[in-house]
Amino acid sequence: MRRETITGDITPEEFNDFSSRVASWIGNYFHSIEKYPVLSSVNPGDIIKKLPAEPPLQGEGFDKIMKDFESIIIPGVTHWNHPGFMAYFNSTSTGPGILAEFLIAALNINGMLWRTSPSATELEIVVLDWLRRMTGLHAAFKGIIYDTASVSSMHAIAAARERSGFNIRVKGMSGRKDLPLLRLYCSEFAHSSIDKAALTLGIGLDGIKKIAVDDEFRMIPAELENAISEDRKKGMHPFCVVATIGTTAVTSIDPVPEISEICRRNNLWLHVDAAYGGIAAVLPEMKWIMKGTENADSIVINPHKWMYIPSDFSAFFIKDKNILREAFSLIPEYLRTDDGSAENFMDYGIQLGRRFRSLKLWFTIKYFGVEGLISRLRDNILLSGKFEEWIDRNKNFIKMAPVHFGTVCFRGVKDGLSKDELNTLNEKLMHNINSTGKIFISHTKLHGYFVLRVVTSGIRTELRHVELAEEIIQQEFLKL
Numbered sequence: 001m002r003r004e005t006i007t008g009d010i011t012p013e014e015f016n017d018f019s020s021r022v023a024s025w026i027g028n029y030f031h032s033i034e035k036y037p038v039l040s041s042v043n044p045g046d047i048i049k050k051l052p053a054e055p056p057l058q059g060e061g062f063d064k065i066m067k068d069f070e071s072i073i074i075p076g077v078t079h080w081n082h083p084g085f086m087a088y089f090n091s092t093s094t095g096p097g098i099l100a101e102f103l104i105a106a107l108n109i110n111g112m113l114w115r116t117s118p119s120a121t122e123l124e125i126v127v128l129d130w131l132r133r134m135t136g137l138h139a140a141f142k143g144i145i146y147d148t149a150s151v152s153s154m155h156a157i158a159a160a161r162e163r164s165g166f167n168i169r170v171k172g173m174s175g176r177k178d179l180p181l182l183r184l185y186c187s188e189f190a191h192s193s194i195d196k197a198a199l200t201l202g203i204g205l206d207g208i209k210k211i212a213v214d215d216e217f218r219m220i221p222a223e224l225e226n227a228i229s230e231d232r233k234k235g236m237h238p239f240c241v242v243a244t245i246g247t248t249a250v251t252s253i254d255p256v257p258e259i260s261e262i263c264r265r266n267n268l269w270l271h272v273d274a275a276y277g278g279i280a281a282v283l284p285e286m287k288w289i290m291k292g293t294e295n296a297d298s299i300v301i302n303p304h305k306w307m308y309i310p311s312d313f314s315a316f317f318i319k320d321k322n323i324l325r326e327a328f329s330l331i332p333e334y335l336r337t338d339d340g341s342a343e344n345f346m347d348y349g350i351q352l353g354r355r356f357r358s359l360k361l362w363f364t365i366k367y368f369g370v371e372g373l374i375s376r377l378r379d380n381i382l383l384s385g386k387f388e389e390w391i392d393r394n395k396n397f398i399k400m401a402p403v404h405f406g407t408v409c410f411r412g413v414k415d416g417l418s419k420d421e422l423n424t425l426n427e428k429l430m431h432n433i434n435s436t437g438k439i440f441i442s443h444t445k446l447h448g449y450f451v452l453r454v455v456t457s458g459i460r461t462e463l464r465h466v467e468l469a470e471e472i473i474q475q476e477f478l479k480l
């Protein structure tokens with residue numbers, strides 16, 4: 001006998017009601033975001049304790065879901081969109097991208113093939129070409145959207161490995177006597193995602209050579225050239241260099257023109273990690289940072305890191321897209337099409353299913369316009385300039401690296417303290433600053449010193465927030 005089942009989605013009337021309540025929750029959230037402590041102060045396990053171990057057997061209704069969202073989930077949220085979020089690289093999102101996410105979820109397309117939503121494939125091609133033009137990248141670059149810079153760089157290094165010609169796609173790497181040790185180069189300040197790509201792709205952490213940096217934390221080209229020739233003498237096979245525009249710790253800029261020349265002479269793939277810094281090239285006065293990228297093979301720029309696009313959104317640009325296809329394309333029978341001339345984005349990476357991410361970049365660029373984005377990005381950089389001036393004027397602090405973008409590295413100083421004591425002091429200072437709940441900053445280590453980082457590239461961060469940060473940092477320093 002057939003049993004009764006409950007089927008179907010919520011009704012259109014319910015959807016209208018609930019969605020307008022969610023929309024108004026979001027509007028109020030942004031309006032009153034400063035009432036929240038920027039860094040969640042819950043302890044590990046606190047949220048788990050508040051959640052039932054078993055899922056509800058019967059639906060609980062929208063009111064209860066929203067009530068639990070506010071009372072259980074929100075206390076465990078660190079507010080990345082808060083103007084006082086000045087840690088890491090502070091991805092912030094804005095209305096147009098958030099609304100696009102709403103539509104992306106509603107359409108719920110999978111852009112694996114051109115025909116599984118032609119608009120997704122074609123908008124991705126066009127909107128990434130807009131971003132390429134906005135950042136002044138060479139016209140030979142073709143774009144692909146991945147979720148994160150880590151995954152973009154992994155695909156770059158996979159493409160480089162494919163071009164090295166050892167047919168690893170078919171034969172793999174293990175147990176092969178004909179395969180020399182593949183060698184990848186990046187600076188000591190390259191992001192850990194490069195190491196992760198190496199360990200994912202069978203290059204191994206030992207297959208990476210970290211190149212020393214100069215006193216502005218930039219890769220030293222002569223050291224790179226030496227390392228390549230030393231490795232060759234040892235029978236290794238250099239295949240790829242990763243240069244960074246805007247390193248995570250200090251936002252230093254590797255000398256891409258010189259590095260690209262070394263890559264050309266040695267026939268090495270050049271990938272540029274411009275995940276954070278690359279966005280600044282939207283500004284006419286910052287185009288210089290992209291110098292030399294015209295000779296690179298691939299580059300990653302993350303609009304979710306600094307162009308106010310809701311996570312996740314990483315823009316990967318590559319000159320020879322076919323190499324990626326050669327590395328990754330596998331077409332099972334059920335995905336075969338006779339589209340012929342159409343692009344099928346599933347061919348360019350490990351994932352089959354693809355979200356309609358291009359819609360959120362399109363909405364954001366269309367809504368603000370290139371000029372609107374330029375003025376917002378310029379503001380972010382000006383604010384870090386203001387903070388830098390304050391550090392330079394303040395005898396209690398010392399700047400630790402040149403400031404190029406929206407990030408300032410500094411540390412507190414006190415006469416008569418050893419390096420270890422200074423490190424303890426700065427760590428405590430950071431802890432106390434973050435405990436105020438007003439701002440959230442992060443740290444790095446430079447020359448063995450514990451260094452604080454203040455990032456002003458959030459869309460809601462204004463001069464008054466930077467001034468508040470100065471006040472809090474000064475007050476907390478004087479208490480130590």
Ligand SMILES: Cc1ncc(COP(=O)(O)O)c(C=O)c1O
Binds near residue numbers: 247
């Ligand atoms: C320079 C750089 N590259 C790559 C990444 C990794 O970014 P994602 O979180 O998009 O993988 C980061 C993260 O901060 C970064 O700073």
